[in-house]
Amino acid sequence: MPALSPEPYILWLTGAGVLIALVAWLPLALKRLPLSLPIICLAIGAAVFSLPAVSLQPMPLAYPEIAERLTEFVVIIALMGAGLKLDRIFSWRRWSVTWRLLAITMPLSIGAIAVIGGWGLGLGWVAALLLGACLAPTDPVLAADVQVGPPKSGEEDEVRFGLTSEAGLNDGLAFPFVNLALALGIAAQAGEPWARDWILHSVLWEIGAGVGCGWLIGKLFGWLTFHVPAETRLAKTGDGLIAIAATFVSYGVTEIIHCYGFLAVFVTALTLRRSHRDHEFHHEMHAITEQVERIAMMVVLILLGGAIVDGLLKPLRLQDWLAAMAIIFVVRPVSGMIALIGMKAHLSEKLTLAFFGIRGVGSFYYVAYALNHLEFPQGERLWAIVGLVALISILLHGLTVTPIMRSLDRLHGRDPDMSDKPVRRRAA
Numbered sequence: 303m304p305a306l307s308p309e310p311y312i313l314w315l316t317g318a319g320v321l322i323a324l325v326a327w328l329p330l331a332l333k334r335l336p337l338s339l340p341i342i343c344l345a346i347g348a349a350v351f352s353l354p355a356v357s358l359q360p361m362p363l364a365y366p367e368i369a370e371r372l373t374e375f376v377v378i379i380a381l382m383g384a385g386l387k388l389d390r391i392f393s394w395r396r397w398s399v400t401w402r403l404l405a406i407t408m409p410l411s412i413g414a415i416a417v418i419g420g421w422g423l424g425l426g427w428v429a430a431l432l433l434g435a436c437l438a439p440t441d442p443v444l445a446a447d448v449q450v451g452p453p454k455s456g457e458e459d460e461v462r463f464g465l466t467s468e469a470g471l472n473d474g475l476a477f478p479f480v481n482l483a484l485a486l487g488i489a490a491q492a493g494e495p496w497a498r499d500w501i502l503h504s505v506l507w508e509i510g511a512g513v514g515c516g517w518l519i520g521k522l523f524g525w526l527t528f529h530v531p532a533e534t535r536l537a538k539t540g541d542g543l544i545a546i547a548a549t550f551v552s553y554g555v556t557e558i559i560h561c562y563g564f565l566a567v568f569v570t571a572l573t574l575r576r577s578h579r580d581h582e583f584h585h586e587m588h589a590i591t592e593q594v595e596r597i598a599m600m601v602v603l604i605l606l607g608g609a610i611v612d613g614l615l616k617p618l619r620l621q622d623w624l625a626a627m628a629i630i631f632v633v634r635p636v637s638g639m640i641a642l643i644g645m646k647a648h649l650s651e652k653l654t655l656a657f658f659g660i661r662g663v664g665s666f667y668y669v670a671y672a673l674n675h676l677e678f679p680q681g682e683r684l685w686a687i688v689g690l691v692a693l694i695s696i697l698l699h700g701l702t703v704t705p706i707m708r709s710l711d712r713l714h715g716r717d718p719d720m721s722d723k724p725v726r727r728r729a730a
Contacts, residue, residue: 321604325596338700340444340662343600344693347607359612360605362666362685366674372605373667376598377473378567380442380663382549383591384470385571386584387450389458392572399464399645399655400471406641407634408472411438411659412479414633418625423687428487429678435479436669436684437629437691441662442469443599444696447703448658452592453575453584459714460647461654473664474512474565478505480668487676508561515556516566520573523548528578537583542590548574549591602663603696610693617686626690630698634659654710658703661688661695 328339350356362369390396412434419430449466450458481504485496527536527544536544549567556566575584606614638656645652669688673681 321600322597325593325600338447338703339600340603340696341700343603344607344696347604348611350604351608352611360608361612361614362609362670363682366670370667370670370674372602373663373670376443376595376602376663377564377667378549378553379591379595379598381470381473381564381567382545382571383588383595384442384449384466385568386545386575386588386591387453388463388466388572388575389450389454390463392576397467399460400467402641402645403464403468403638403655404472404475407637408438408476410637410640411633414637415629418628422625423621425680428483428490429680429684431486432480432483432672433684433687435476435483436665436688437661439472439476439664440465440469441660441664442473443595443664444662445469445658445660448660448707452588454580459710461651461710464655465658470568471565474562474568475509476668477562477564478509480672484672484676509565511559512556512562512565513569515559515561516552516569517573519548519552519555519566520570521577523570524574524577527574527583528581537581540586542586545587545591546594599663602666606689610689614689615686617683618690622683622687622690626687626694629691630694648713650710650713654706658699660699662692665692
């Protein structure tokens with residue numbers, strides 16, 4: 303007689319099939335709706351993990367190693383995808399909006415969030431600095447709707463380019479501040495000097511060598527893919543998995559020599575794209591990274607939805623809610639607008655760049671990494687604050703991204719429903 307309840311393996315297999323189907327179908331279904339894929343994933347996770355039959359509680363502190371590695375995987379795949387789809391040639395002048403967001407917005411955000419954490423929330427200053435470093439970077443994973451389109455699609459206005467390039471670089475450049483918090487925490491416990499090692503290793507060596515290593519691996523994969531003799535070049539395979547291989551090699555080699563792998567992966571992607579900018583094979587590489595990223599992202603967000611219903615936000619206090627609102631509605635918009643002072647752009651473009659500082663999977667990785675390397679007495683509260691900021695960001699930006707970006711397209715004379723055909727502007 304067959305068992306009345308299915309085996310867990312069968313349930314997981316069925317769930318995986320449903321998830322993959324949603325990966326393919328939901329972006330089309332949500333294209334014109336004021337909803338986003340991350341919101342749907344959160345809702346699915348909350349519903350699934352609320353079922354009495356589901357006993358698993360996906361709390362990040364209960365599975366610290368899995369939380370770190372899963373979020374790390376999603377971020378590096380997203381960084382490869384972001385670099386591959388940037389059409390704009392790298393230069394200091396052409397990337398001026400990126401440098402403004404990195405050099406001004408991110409440090410201001412880190413400082414402001416650290417002040418909020420230290421004075422407003424009563425966190426220790428080391429924990430407050432860590433909170434700032436975790437929440438200042440924009441997320442390359444959840445920002446797909448505000449990023450540029452696939453390679454050579456023409457969907458690369460200044461706003462989309464700025465948000466894509468910022469998300470690609472600031473995850474790596476936030477790491478020195480995470481390491482600074484760890485260095486200060488270790489120094490407070492052991493009484494050891496920290497400044498020299500942090501400056502020479504965590505800043506100069508890890509950033510410089512990370513960029514260099516990423517460039518070398520990108521050049522190697524570019525040569526193997528496009529420039530070796532025609533019979534053996536990797537582009538002949540037509541298999542976009544080459545991009546996944548480049549991601550893993552770049553991240554792995556860079557981490558082996560103790561440098562910033564996030565930074566290296568994005569530089570590898572830019573270098574690989576530059577090696578033959580107009581080749582059609584970039585579409586295959588981008589397509590596979592996008593599919594893998596979307597599946598992994600959905601898994602993380604479904605687990606986040608489950609963690610929320612299982613009590614991730616329970617340690618929060620009233621001031622934590624107020625701080626989260628301030629981080630989303632004040633810190634990022636104000637620091638973004640300060641960075642864009644003097645930039646030649648329409649006010650609506652500047653407001654969009656400043657507003658869409660999406661927080662999410664990258665922040666989860668940083669807090670998981672830090673708590674796995676140093677014990678913080680308020681670890682549960684830190685996770686709760688980061689989770690709350692990400693939740694607010696997902697809901698707010700997910701509900702507003704479609705109307706705002708469609709309005710921006712019309713401002714530039716593009717029909718958002720037919721992006722390759724211009725629309726006629728109305729006379730004022």
